[in-house]
Amino acid sequence: MTTTSDDLSKAPTVKGPKRFDKPRTPIGKAGRWSEDRLGAAGGMRKQLNKVFPDHWSFMMGEIALYSFIILILSGTFLTFFFDASMAEVRYDGSYVPLDGVEMSRAYASTLNISFDVRGGLVKRQIHHWAALLFMAAMLIHMFRVFFTGAFRKPRELNWLIGLGLITLGLVEGFAGYSLPDDLLSGTGLRIAAAIMQSIPVIGSWAEFLVFGGKFPGTVIIGRLYIVHVLLVPGILAGLIGAHMALLIKQKHTEFPGPGKTEQTVSGERMYPTYGMKAGGFFFIVFAVCAALGGLAQINPVWLFGPYNPAQVSSGSQPDWYIGFLDGSTRLFPSWEIRLFDHTIPPLFWPTLVLPGILFSLAGAYPFLEAKFTHDKSAHNLLQRPRDVPVRTGLGAMAITFYGVLLVSGGNDLIAKAFDISLNAMTWAGRICLLVLPPLAYAITYKICLGLQRHDREVLEHGIETGIIKLLPNGEFIEVHQPLGPVDDHGHGQLAYAGSKVPKKMNELGNPHGHKIRGFFYPVREKTDIQAELDALAAAEARGEHRQKELTD
Amino acid sequence: MTDEDNLDADADLGFAPAVVDNAGRTAPTRTASRRPSGFRRRAASLAVLIGALTAVGGGYAMLAPTSGADDTAATSQDVEAGRQLYNTSCITCHGANLEGVTGRGPTLVGTGSADVYFQVSTGRMPAPVQGALELRKVPKYTEQQILQLGAFVQSQGGGPQVPPADADLRAGSDQLGDGGELFRLNCASCHGATAHGAPLSAGKIAPDLYRSTDRQLYTAMLVGPENMPVFSNNQITPEQKKAIIAYVQTMKEAKDPGGAGLGRIGPVAEGLVIWTAGLGVLMVSILWIGARL
Numbered sequence: 041m042t043t044t045s046d047d048l049s050k051a052p053t054v055k056g057p058k059r060f061d062k063p064r065t066p067i068g069k070a071g072r073w074s075e076d077r078l079g080a081a082g083g084m085r086k087q088l089n090k091v092f093p094d095h096w097s098f099m100m101g102e103i104a105l106y107s108f109i110i111l112i113l114s115g116t117f118l119t120f121f122f123d124a125s126m127a128e129v130r131y132d133g134s135y136v137p138l139d140g141v142e143m144s145r146a147y148a149s150t151l152n153i154s155f156d157v158r159g160g161l162v163k164r165q166i167h168h169w170a171a172l173l174f175m176a177a178m179l180i181h182m183f184r185v186f187f188t189g190a191f192r193k194p195r196e197l198n199w200l201i202g203l204g205l206i207t208l209g210l211v212e213g214f215a216g217y218s219l220p221d222d223l224l225s226g227t228g229l230r231i232a233a234a235i236m237q238s239i240p241v242i243g244s245w246a247e248f249l250v251f252g253g254k255f256p257g258t259v260i261i262g263r264l265y266i267v268h269v270l271l272v273p274g275i276l277a278g279l280i281g282a283h284m285a286l287l288i289k290q291k292h293t294e295f296p297g298p299g300k301t302e303q304t305v306s307g308e309r310m311y312p313t314y315g316m317k318a319g320g321f322f323f324i325v326f327a328v329c330a331a332l333g334g335l336a337q338i339n340p341v342w343l344f345g346p347y348n349p350a351q352v353s354s355g356s357q358p359d360w361y362i363g364f365l366d367g368s369t370r371l372f373p374s375w376e377i378r379l380f381d382h383t384i385p386p387l388f389w390p391t392l393v394l395p396g397i398l399f400s401l402a403g404a405y406p407f408l409e410a411k412f413t414h415d416k417s418a419h420n421l422l423q424r425p426r427d428v429p430v431r432t433g434l435g436a437m438a439i440t441f442y443g444v445l446l447v448s449g450g451n452d453l454i455a456k457a458f459d460i461s462l463n464a465m466t467w468a469g470r471i472c473l474l475v476l477p478p479l480a481y482a483i484t485y486k487i488c489l490g491l492q493r494h495d496r497e498v499l500e501h502g503i504e505t506g507i508i509k510l511l512p513n514g515e516f517i518e519v520h521q522p523l524g525p526v527d528d529h530g531h532g533q534l535a536y537a538g539s540k541v542p543k544k545m546n547e548l549g550n551p552h553g554h555k556i557r558g559f560f561y562p563v564r565e566k567t568d569i570q571a572e573l574d575a576l577a578a579a580e581a582r583g584e585h586r587q588k589e590l591t592d
Numbered sequence: 593m594t595d596e597d598n599l600d601a602d603a604d605l606g607f608a609p610a611v612v613d614n615a616g617r618t619a620p621t622r623t624a625s626r627r628p629s630g631f632r633r634r635a636a637s638l639a640v641l642i643g644a645l646t647a648v649g650g651g652y653a654m655l656a657p658t659s660g661a662d663d664t665a666a667t668s669q670d671v672e673a674g675r676q677l678y679n680t681s682c683i684t685c686h687g688a689n690l691e692g693v694t695g696r697g698p699t700l701v702g703t704g705s706a707d708v709y710f711q712v713s714t715g716r717m718p719a720p721v722q723g724a725l726e727l728r729k730v731p732k733y734t735e736q737q738i739l740q741l742g743a744f745v746q747s748q749g750g751g752p753q754v755p756p757a758d759a760d761l762r763a764g765s766d767q768l769g770d771g772g773e774l775f776r777l778n779c780a781s782c783h784g785a786t787a788h789g790a791p792l793s794a795g796k797i798a799p800d801l802y803r804s805t806d807r808q809l810y811t812a813m814l815v816g817p818e819n820m821p822v823f824s825n826n827q828i829t830p831e832q833k834k835a836i837i838a839y840v841q842t843m844k845e846a847k848d849p850g851g852a853g854l855g856r857i858g859p860v861a862e863g864l865v866i867w868t869a870g871l872g873v874l875m876v877s878i879l880w881i882g883a884r885l
């Protein structure tokens with residue numbers, strides 16, 4: 041059995057026949073050295089024996105964690121060569137088409153990293169791809185947590201920390217994207233300045249404060265640099281630490297199933313299995329970032345040219361994670377609403393109010409759900425999305441809403457690719473934004489109920505075997521394999537438990553729902569091998585015991 | 593090719609386009625042909641080779657019949673040939689005296705040979721009798737016929753002229769920086785900084801410039817087709833136009849040092865890649881790891 045109870049798992053130390061007071065191997069010596077000084081072995085053992093449930097969906101958060109590490113590594117490399125100054129220089133590097141052009145040192149040093157620093161371009165690209173991945177991974181991780189109800193008591197705090205991480209990630213990404221001071225990111229900064237200005241009452245003052253004067257000023261890149269390499273990464277690291285600490289303290293959630301209870305957690309031990317798995321996975325994430333960084337060009341700032349407030353390029357887009365704000369700006373009608381003798385610029389609503397509402401709703405959701413369902417108890421077992429159709433429907437609705445905004449952020453490209461008028465795209469976006477989310481709710485709700493029904497059917501009638509029987513009276517019936525004892529009518533008596541129901545014959549006889557593995561012949565499961573080894577060890581121990589008796 | 597060869601070639605062409613190689617260094621290369629309708633540097637090297645052999649082998653034969661004609665100034669023969677072409681395929685819409693036909697086509701008096709060159713060489717004219725006007729199509733006429741058509745229209749009402757056939761429309765590589773600045777200042781707001789084009793309001797499109805030749809770029813600026821403003825020689829001098837052309841063509845032809853260019857359309861394509869390829873691979877790995885253990 042892989043299942044080990046965390047609470048019970050004081051590591052089964054196998055006591056050998058002899059004990060060595062002095063360690064002989066280098067690792068042993070190192071262990072003794074540190075144990076004499078730190079005395080951390082007990083705690084370490086506890087951590088190394090920590091068990092992690094092994095559902096695939098639990099690894100999406102790890103993608104985010106690993107891409108954050110990659111960002112720190114590649115970003116540190118970039119700091120060696122990046123010069124966050126807005127002082128004007130005349131370019132004389134090796135990219136000929138910009139020869140002699142006036143530009144900021146920030147832009148010139150980015151060109152320098154791209155063309156004259158050995159391996160600079162690939163590191164820049166890895167950094168940027170990892171940034172895109174970081175944000176995407178946080179988002180799907182959040183979806184997983186939402187749809188399985190992992191945010192419920194006692195884990196609401198970690199849900200809030202997660203939202204904080206996403207918000208800071210947006211800020212961090214935007215700051216980084218602005219650093220090269222190219223025409224594209226400068227256009228983004230100009231919009232950011234306009235958004236600040238649109239805040240009622242304090243708008244102009246806020247812009248003045250951030251830009252040290254009117255946009256673009258001469259200090260913003262330097263400030264963003266400190267924000268990007270020190271301030272936000274520091275807070276991010278702190279929050280990630282808190283996120284992990286809470287996770288370790290509260291332990292993982294897991295899906296319900298045979299042998300799973302609210303009080304225990306089962307899975308692989310941190311050391312060696314889970315550690316290996318996670319360590320290996322880190323390298324897969326790294327490989328994906330490196331492959332993208334080496335094979336796919338990202339943010340070719342030399343094509344955009346240096347930032348110049350007099351210039352603008354059509355089709356200027358932000359990175360994807362800011363895209364939903366771009367989309368909301370495109371879809372929101374340009375109403376100038378007057379409030380208290382104050383005209384509020386239209387930009388205010390889609391770029392500040394809307395995300396404010398979205399994030400507040402997300403933050404409040406765990407508490408709202410608990411209130412409406414009168415559920416005040418703590419939960420360590422997850423729920424399958426189908427078993428909570430309302431929540432699943434709401435999630436689908438939110439994702440659809442977000443999706444429409446995101447797609448609208450690129451609606452000019454869609455308009456061009458399919459030769460649709462931009463105005464038509466805008467209107468289509470507006471209609472979709474209002475119509476699709478409720479539709480998504482309804483469809484998802486229906487699908488959830490359908491899936492539940494199918495589970496119940498299998499529990500009652502058994503698994504379809506695919507065998508058709510011809511009865512003597514000429515009737516055809518399909519043979520079902522019941523999952524458990526049946527009553528007089530041949531109906532199963534297993535209760536619906538909200539856990540995975542086997543749907544195929546080869547999923548039977550295995551409490552964890554693993555299919556029988558192996559392509560040509562079944563692979564011997566580790567658990568079986570372990571059982572054999574245990575039996576052997578036990579036999580040996582008995583044998584030794586007997587020998588001892590004999591010699592005595 | 594040695595560097596000296598390169599220099600000679602550059603002096604000859606008056607232009608050294610920068611091609612960024614994968615090591616990130618720039619190396620001057622030469623254009624495959626200076627005839628705008630000829631080979632693009634992007635053409636397969638085989639085509640270049642065949643072209644070069646043909647040019648060398650057939651050089652004399654090609655030169656002989658045209659040696660009498662003057663390329664730069666339109667001869668009366670050209671005008672006559674142009675008139676015939678006009679009468680067969682333009683007259684129905686633009687009228688016998690270029691005065692235009694109501695409901696079919698505007699007057700061509702004063703449009704000049706530049707406009708004719710732009711419209712016909714990009715395949716926009718002759719317009720299809722039915723259906724919407726398309727942007728770019730395969731041109732119906734050869735370079736020579738287009739020049740003849742232009743000569744005819746020019747002879748009737750004057751107007752901006754197409755540059756002579758042997759004019760070099762690209763500035764030297766020392767002008768690339770200026771050209772880039774001018775391009776970003778005057779053209780990028782519609783065609784985009786990477787010249788990939790963008791939709792304008794009301795269903796109009798600023799097309800991508802990736803298929804435009806030197807001469808088409810030049811005449812487009814001169815006449816300002818459809819929603820595009822006219823950039824007369826007072827606004828942007830001919831020298832500046834050549835600098836813009838040098839920049840646009842160099843940028844188009846430059847390789848992408850960072851790998852696949854993703855259409856050079858920026859963050860939207862990058863977002864698509866991370867969500868499909870990036871996360872796709874990782875999700876498959878996750879499922880695989882999940883199934884193994």
Ligand code: HEM
Pocket residue numbers: 108111112114115116118119122150153164167168171174209212213215216217218219220268269273276338339
């Ligand atoms: C969550 C963390 C991070 C995110 C989302 C992020 C994102 C970005 C992005 C999108 C860029 C623009 C890259 C480009 O030019 O194409 C950038 C640039 C940069 N980042 Fe980060 N970054 C993160 C962390 C860091 C850290 C920890 C450091 C340094 C310790 C760093 C240093 C830099 C530097 C120096 C640049 C400018 C160099 C350049 O643009 O070529 N970043 N970052």
